[in-house]
Amino acid sequence: MAMPEMPALTGALSPNKHLQNAKILFKNEIHGPESFVWLNGALYSTVENGFIKIINDKIVKKIQIGKSGCLECGRPLGMRHYKDETFIVADCYNGILTVDFKTGKIETLLPGGTIVDGIKLNFADDLDFIDKDTIIFSDASTTWDLTRFSNAMLELKGDGRVLKFNLKTKEISTLLTNLQFANGIQIHSDKQSVLICETGAARIVRYFFDGPKKGTHEYFVTNLPGLPDNIRASSKGTTYYIAFAIPRVPNHWSFIDSLAPYPFIRKLILQIIPESLGFTFYRATMANYGLFVEADTNGKIIKSWHDPTGFTKMISQVIDADDAIYVGSYAHEHLAKIYKNQL
Template sequence: MCSVVSRLLLKFFIGSAIITVLIAFLPGLPPNIQLEPYTVTPSIDLAKLPRVNALDTAEVILQGQVHGTESIVAIGTGDGFYSGQENGQIIKYENGKVSVIARTGTDCAGPSEGHICGRPLGMRLDSSGNIVVADAYYGILRVNPKTGKIVPLFDYKSKIQGRAPLFADDLDISKDGTIYWSDVSTTTDYSTQVVEFLSDKPTGRLIKFDPKTKQNIVLIDGIHFANGVQLSKDEDFVLICETIRSRIFRYYLKGPKAGQQDIFMDGLPGLPDNIRSNGKGGFYIALIVNRQAFYETIAPLPIVRKVILRVRSLLLGTVSFIESFVSKNPLIEDMKQYVSKIGPIGNPPKSLIGPSRILEVDGTGQILRVLEHSKEQIKWATQMTISENSCAPLLPSCISNKC
């Protein structure tokens, strides 16, 4: 009996090995790309950092009433704010009530049709009180909070220095109205962002938009998932988070290093999302999840990453083939979303993502403190924003913290 089982197992492993080799090396299978190994700087030791349980006093608001909130901008000196949802809505929270003021896209079936709904991510207020939004599908938009009117600031489909943007993520606005914004990738959009984690040829960019000339200029190219953007207090440099490599770039706007770039911080103990001013010349950096051991393990293994991408492509083709024979079916749509995100690779279980943390750093990148929750209950924190009397870490359930 044991010998029969052993032979079956041997055949299984040999068959699996042959299939894996074919998937990896068979020409013509998509994606037909050549991947290279890369590494990520080891994490700073959290145990050696000043850690405080400042998030224990967080007050949960809007539990279950909002979905997919990513960025917030405070309204005045109170606890009100504007934010966006995964269905494309721009919402206003004030005096304990939520209202919808605009929608970047149009009515759709849900997040699976984000290219129709729109997906508002980073946002700021301009000098006229308008909300300027980075929408993953529609680009940089100006939203009038009183009328709900939305105006694209430029043609998002046009190429910028040879490549069209695919995934606007965050932005900041200087005193003269110049907008600095991040384009996550020019090869993957919001719906396929998990592919960016398996790629080794980053195409993310930090881009400068001049509202007077309507011109976009690339300041930094080759960022591996270009994310949060923040100007310094004196606007002499701008920071941009590189999520996949757990580091932050600095681009100098003034002074002897103007036009140059360097690494502001590296080896962050988590994946950085949005970055905002702490109101004291420093910054709050939202570490949305822990460093992901799986991605860092396969980073130097291009064959493994290629096999995963090809299996994804083959499965998506199979699901699309099935879909062509049936009318719109929620089960098929769910299956497509699951395969597109490569199952647990794109949607890791909570036990693996770990708690969110907020790093507070000074203007030179020195870590002042790590804001945590003692019971690790804060998940998917994307941003901390301050107003006159409060600071608010943004999570899917919108958590407001009186710091």
């Protein structure tokens, strides 16, 4: 699978310092802010070993999954509001969960390892609702788990898929397969299709679950200026924030771009590099640059936010709420807050 030439950073992608100038929250206080939801003046976020609730830029509640230091006890990734202070969560080890911030109770709706169409649920990643009881969620890789994420990106075997699950009846079905690391999930504003980030291919797929195109899919946007993690609708409802875990910056050597056409070399690297060093190697090759974009309903990029210093990079998700845009960063384990009136 060859990658197209990286898009030029011109027009809507022209470099700026909007992300570089953001206010930094919780540096060295939180680990792995992956997905967050704004609700009634509070920001709810997944973190490495559980969940936090933030009000006025202060953490007011923490809920832990499993015991401290136990990564495989649970790693919540995607999160969406369900009802009251209860959220539905995609956990890459435990499956589909609910977390109630009032009681601190966590329940399993669909366990990790459940066999779906002959394949076990291996890497629940992100989700969105198509109605009050039905979600569409991604199973990023049916081969590799989170600790071996870099292996999935090296192999690029197209073992990601998207599933539909009814929270009440527990009915589950496969919608789409053969995806290159199926990641972020966002229902399109047409309410007939879902947008799916293919991290390993720098593109977003649009699958139609209803309407005249039901059961078909097409590309929403290709050749993105980065490998997309999560995607979320803006507060306008008709545009989408796309977060880039790894930017694709022209004139910077890209591991994925360079080796994508050579499966033999990728397989060789997979055999040589110890799994414990896989992500370290991967991270060492990426550009020291932070970037996320906003796209319209047709996938056209209309705006971008940059951090040329690379302090806020490896971006997991972006949302806007009231007067600010919130950005999750793995690079230095923090949230960045961009005030809209300063743009």
